[in-house]
Amino acid sequence: MNAKLDTTLFYVKNVELIKNFYVEHFNFTILEEDSSWALLNAGSSHIAFHKIGEKYLQKISKDHQLDNNTKLIFEIDIDILSARNELLSKNVRMREIKTFENYDFWLCDGLDPEGNVFQLKSRKQSGSKNY
Known part of the structure; x- marks a missing residue:
């Protein structure tokens, strides 16, 4: 089998905040997005952000760094x-x-x-x- 990295996915608290950070500072383009998901073109691969499930979000404080x-x-x-x-x-x-x-x-x-x-x-x- 041959493989190549296509996408790196991060589970995040705030998809909008993180998506905007990488678009603003690294000029990545948005390929897909909705309220719980964003997929960015990062050159030779993609970066994706998926909102952490609500049952997990309830267990961490607002200011917690993952x-x-x-x-x-x-x-x-x-x-x-x-x-x-x-x-x-x-x-x-x-x-x-x-x-x-x-x-x-x-x-x-x-x-x-x-x-x-x-x-x-x-x-x-x-x-x-x-x-």
Whole structure:
């Protein structure tokens, strides 16, 4: 069997909030949506958001950040510092820029409104500075 990743689905508290976050900050386009579902075109695959079932929503507080072990990684086509600063100016929670020895990319993690981790990944340019 050969397989390719088509869609990554997240169960979320507020589909509208999360959908708007990724459309606004990453320019993803909406393919499908209703009150409990949104499907976004994220380039070579899709990202979907499905509302958590009511019986589960009743068990968590409004301000609770969901815990998961998934990180969305987005390769970007602009300088990582510029991208980070733009997101910070829009009150997106961002961590520091980092890299690893003998690794060709700069990395910077952030959090969406429900606490899902995403990472920006920007190719190092020859002679690029350290952050």
